[in-house]
Structure formats: C-alpha cells, structure tokens
Amino acid sequence: MFNRLASPLQRALWELGWKGLRETQVQALPLILDTRDDVVISAATAAGKTEAAFLPLLTRLWQSAAVAAGQGEFDTDSVVAPKGVILYVAPVKALINDQVERLQLFCERMDIPVYPWHGDVGPTLRKRFFADPRGVVLITPESLEALLFKRGSDLRQIFAELQAVVVDELHAFIGNVRGRQLQSLLHRLEAQLGQRVQRIGLSATLGDMGLAAEFLRPGHGDAVHIVTTPGEKRNLQLAVKAILQPNADTQNKQDAHWTIADELFERLRGANYLVFPAGVGMVEFYADALRKRCEDAGLPVTYFPHHGRLAKTEREETEAELKRGNLPVSAICTTTLEMGIDIGAIKGVVQIGAPQTVASLCQRIGRAGRREGDVAVLWQYCIAETLSPGADCVSSLYQDLVQAVAVIQLFLAKWYEPPRVGALHYSTLIQQVLSLVGERHGVTAAQAYTMLCKTGPFTDVSEANFIALLRAMVAKDLLMQDANKLLLHGTRGEKMVNHYTFYAAFPDSQEYRLRQGGKELGTLPLQGTSARGDVITFAGRRWRIEAIDHEKRLVELTVSGMGKLPRTGGSGTPVHRRVRQEMRAILAGSEAPVWLDATAQSLLRDAQRQYKALQLNEAWYVVEGHTIYLFLWEGDLVQEALSVLLMSQGLAATNAGICIQITHTTLNLVAECLLKIWAQPCPSPEQILERRGVGDTEKWDWALPNALLIASYASRALALEEAHGLCQKLKI
DSSP states (O other): OGGGSOHHHHHHHHHTTOOSOOHHHHHHHHHHHSOOOOEEEEOOTTSOHHHHHHHHHHHHHHHHHHHHTTSOTTOTTOOSOOOOEEEEEOSSHHHHHHHHHHHHHHHGGGTOOEEEESTTSOHHHHHHHHHSOOEEEEEOHHHHHHHHHHHGGGHHHHTTTEEEEEESSGGGTTTSHHHHHHHHHHHHHHHHHTSOOEEEEEEOOOSOHHHHHHHHSTTOGGGSEEEEOOOOOOOEEEEEEEEEEOOSOOSOOOHHHHHHHHHHHHHSTTSOEEEEOSSHHHHHHHHHHHHHHHHHTTOOOOEEEEOTTBOHHHHHHHHHHHHHOSSOOEEEESGGGTSOOOOOOOOEEEEESOOSOHHHHHHHHTTSSOSTTOOEEEEEEEEEEOOOTTOOTTGGGTHHHHHHHHHHHHHHTTOOOOOOOOOOOHHHHHHHHHHHHHHHTOBOHHHHHIIIIISSSOTTOOHHHHHHHHHHHHHTTSEEEOTTOOEEEOHHHHHHHTSGGGGOSSOOOOEEEEEETTEEEEEEEOOTTOOTTOEEEETTEEEEEEEEETTTTEEEEEEOSOOBOOOOOOOOOOOOHHHHHHHHHHHHSOOOOTTBOHHHHHHHHHHHHHHHHTTTTTOSEEEETTEEEEOOOOOHHHHHHHHHHHHHTTOEEEEOSSSEEEESOOHHHHHHHHHHHHHSOOOOHHHHOOHHHHOOOSTTGGGSOHHHHHHHHHHHHOOHHHHHHHHHHOOO
8 A cells, every 4th residue: 555655755754764554544545545435534543544634635636747747647756746725624723733744744745835724824825825726725614614705706716626625633523513614614615616525534433433424424424434443552551539628618619629739740740741620710720830839849830721712822832842842841731632733742641520521531541652662641630529417419429530430431441422413503504694695795595595404514404494594684684685685794794794703603702812011821701890900810820910901801911929710611511321321330339440549449439338328229319308319320411301391390400410409399299290291292492491591602692583592502402302201211
C-alpha cells in the first residue's frame, strides 16, 4: 500500500521516520483512493486517522495533475501544481491551527496550498484562495456558514474542483445543534454544486458506528464504509481517590477542593498532565489555587488554565507551554483539550468528579501515554460528603464515587455510549432558513421546505410544522414575503443576519470582554449588578474590577489577592442507562476494585451495605418520612420524562440522578399516580409542559411558537414513550 502513495508523500514519510502505514491507513487507502464512496474512519486517539484520510486524498490530487499533464495516472514524479480542493471541517479553531502545521509537512512538497479558515484568520489568505481556488481548506462550521451565506452564488466557481469533505472529530457533532447545522451546510453545498461530494468522517470509537455513518450521509448510512481498528494496547496506571467533604455548614465549602489542590501541587510537578474539573468555574478555581501555591513556594508557575472563554492568546500560551518541554507543566482544562490537538507528551489525566460519559473519559485518557513504552496515568478524585446523623438514602449511596467506578469499569470493558439522535432542532432550522434566504437572495416556502426538510437533514419536520415555523418567523419580523411569494429577511432578520454572531448555531452568551492594561484576557458572563471593586477569578488569577461598561460589556481588571469563583456549571450531558445499570451491579456486589484508595474502598463498602439494608435488590423504592425515592436505574432521558409525568399529576418529583425523588407525598399517592399515567395514552409534550418551565435554552428558541418549542425540547431531553411504558412495570 505504501507504494501506491504519491512519491513526494513516500519521501516525506521516510524522512519523518515512518516504518510503514498503520492498520487504519492500510484499510482506508483503497476506499478513498479508488472510489468516491463515503467513509467513516474510527480509531483511538493518535491512531493516525488524519493521515488515513489525507494520504490517499493528496495522492489523488497528485495523480490527477499527472494525468492533466499527459504523464499518466501513476507517473507520480509530476511537477504540475495539482488542482482540486479538499475541504476539512473541524469543531474548534485550535484543532485547525494544529492540523495546518501537520498537513503542511506533506503539502509543501506537492505545491498544494493549505488555508486555515476561521474567525482568527485575516482576509489575506481568503483572497489568495479565491484568486486560485485549489488546495486544502480547513474551516469551522461557522465559517462555512458565512461562506455559503455571503458567496452562495459563487460557490460553483469556488468549489468547482471540490474532491472531498473531511469532517474531523465526527463524534463531537453528532446529536447537537452544530451537528445538524453541519449536515445542512454540506447538503446546501452539494445542492449549489449540483453534484454529490465524497464525505470522510474521522471519529473516536462510538457505541454504534452505524449511527455515525447515518449522520455523515443522512438517509444513506448503509452505503458508508466503516473503517475500525482496535486501539493499540497500552498500559494504564489507574487510581481512584475519595476526599471527604466536612458536613459543617461553613462559609467556605471548598475544603475538599483545597485538599485536592494541595495534592495536585505535589504530585504533578514531575511531568505534563491534563486536569479536568467539572466546568469552567472549577477550572478557574484550580488554576488560581495552584498558581498561588507556586508563587508562595517561590517556584515557577507550571499550572495553566485552558477553556473556551479564554482569549486565543491565553489558550495558545498554555498549548505552547505543554509542547515546549522546558519545564513539566499541567493544563487545568475543560473539553477543549479532549480534541486531538498536538500538545506534546502528556503523562496522565486527572479527573475531578465523576465523568458523565464513558466516551468522554476514553477521549481524555487517549491524550496520555502516547509515546512508545509510556504508561498512561488516570487519577480520579471523588468528593464525598461526610454523612451527618439522619442523612438521606441518596447521600449514603455515594453516587459520585459509584458513578466514577462504573464509568471506569465500562471503559476497561471497551463499552461506549451510542450517539444521541432524534432531536428535532427547530432552533437550528430557523437559522438555516435565514441563511438559505441570504444565500439564494430569497426562496419560496416550498423551495425552503424541499431543500432543508424534504431532501435535507430536517426530515422529521412535517410540512404543517414548517409552515407554523415560518409564520412565527414572520410574526417576529425575521422574515417577510414579497408579492412574488418569495421569503426575504424582515427588518429584524436583516439586522441579525448581518451581525457576526449569526453564523454560530449555539446561543450567544451575554459575555463581557475582560481586559488588563490593554491586553485582552477573554470573556466571561457577568451579572448586570457587577460593579467596580468586585473580585472575580479568571485565567488562573484573581482580579479586581477597576472599571465596567455594561453597555459595551467591557471590563478593566487589575490583579487582586482575593476573589470568588465564577458561577458556571458542568456539561449537563445525560447519563446513559448502561452506566446506571453498572452502578447498580457495583452496589449489589461486595467487592471493591483494587485501584480504589482506602477511603474510597471503605465508602464503597458502606454504600454496598446500605444498598442491601434498603433491600434495593428486590425493591425499587424507599420511603423516608414524606419523601419517596424511586430507584429505577434508568438513563437521564427516561428519568427526566418520568419526573415530568409525575409532576403533571401534581407530585413534586425531581430526577436526582441515581433515583427520582418525590417530596411531600405518600407511597399510596405515588402508586395511584403511576397507575393513572399508565391507564391513559402517553401524553404529548405540549399537554404536560409549559413554555416557562422549558425556557429558551437554544439560540432561536425565543422565535418558536409554543408547540414547536416544547416539542423540540422534549425530543432532545425526554424519553416520554419509554417512561410511560415503565409505569406499567412499577407496581407497589
């Protein structure tokens, strides 16, 4: 297979010290080089997925140039500049920047230009591409949206030689608004070109690769080739440590986090690590706490924050420190460093709090121990409340610890969550209607429905609901209809589509720009009551607000010695049923994994004894006074839905994760409500939900009529049919 590559690529690989192609690359090469079929390449982190896609694609460009020069398809010594375009789409700008350097190692030898294309790149490179549209274009969905919107009529010329679209980190797009946006963009692009374009998806391992194939080519997933290879066997050093949180009601509730910070300061100084707390707020807490420990000890600061709210320069500084290798440094980060960005040799990963998904933990561990002979390290910290007399049954089962053990055991068993699909994405559909109107300079309702729904990715949207959505958009002045029945932008719509925030499918947060001495630090949501003198934590430091302009959302900061955490949450990713089933199996057993420390083993055995004392092997409910706990061991989508069904019967039900908690009630009343729910047909979302309870959580939700807003929310957050069916089995 190596001999089939273009000669410049063979020479480049030899000079880079390659001993041959990896299994993933061997399998993918003939599928991409010899066909125009769609392909999903799935493998572990650092398995060479990028090269598996680009080596055959670049060879194809080289061979086409040879043929055009009359030298024969396999005359790979051609020196004619290859024509053709390869479009590479990635979820984050940092990944694009990283891949530019990686691809230029090959492309420079072949006279194939490489163009990074995102918000941080100036117009010079784009003008150069428009003047001679050929080469590799690396772009975000938002920039691709802008390209279609602004240059729709020119796309046939710009992408006349488009050979393929490569979607990196495919798993990061499936089941969310950016994923549906990307599907729509690729469909609209092909419609403008009047031809089908090969799609190649690069993905981490997923629980159902068929769903990944269907995502890549909606309606034709069965025709997509799937290349999967087992990950290389690597040694893993694993330890789970439980930290007890005092139960005293003190003003400082971060005692356990301070203990963890002390340990991290001592344990991480010898190598590069990635530390994953829960949410941006805790990233800032740990970055600040570790910085202060370095300064107090008179040592260089070797702990740096990395998250999406930081300015580009701040993020790149952290990435550069990790790669530089002068000193062992660690990044305190969010999911931004789960992606395949080159950050040098990482020794290990620290997870603080239970992971929500096995897939996420797999991505994080995959960042560590990637050099031959290295051992990857995972240190998992769990915080457990010290139980007070009369603690409820939920607290006594140590949910965070048990969930962490369950997720790790499923990871070791190589089980991963399947992609989440089935959401209606009405909010994203509004954006795509507005974008299509701009791209085509007006469309009829029928044309828009055909393009976006009938042949596009919004196939679950009926014609009646599409008309209701358009009427709501007209009512909100996003759209208007002219005498020829063409849909055009309304006054409000015109203003919104011409703002730079339009191209993103996710919500615009009302964020303030943070600045110190003229240097941009990043952005952070702040309350309208924030004022001069307030202290915040950001970019691993504590800052005092010197001046704040609420109209311009601009904050001037100076360094401060004290501060409070920004209030931001975690990922909110729903827990899968398989994880809860594993939690139940752990609690029903009597063994504790050897990789738990003494405190964690003791707490787990306490939880196992409590599980038996509550008779949860046979019973699925616990009664404590006027509170009922339903232990169903279902995923969050089912438990959220059942909570909503119970609330529709007047009960105060809450999904508490490990169970559903119902307060101020009796067992008989709960039993009556369950029977009543089952005796009636499963209600529609609109029958049991109200707009004010759902809220406007997605970007364009505010423009949706009530019925569509509620239906959209239910499609992504609730499994109503499953929850309704469960009521038949729940007999008291």
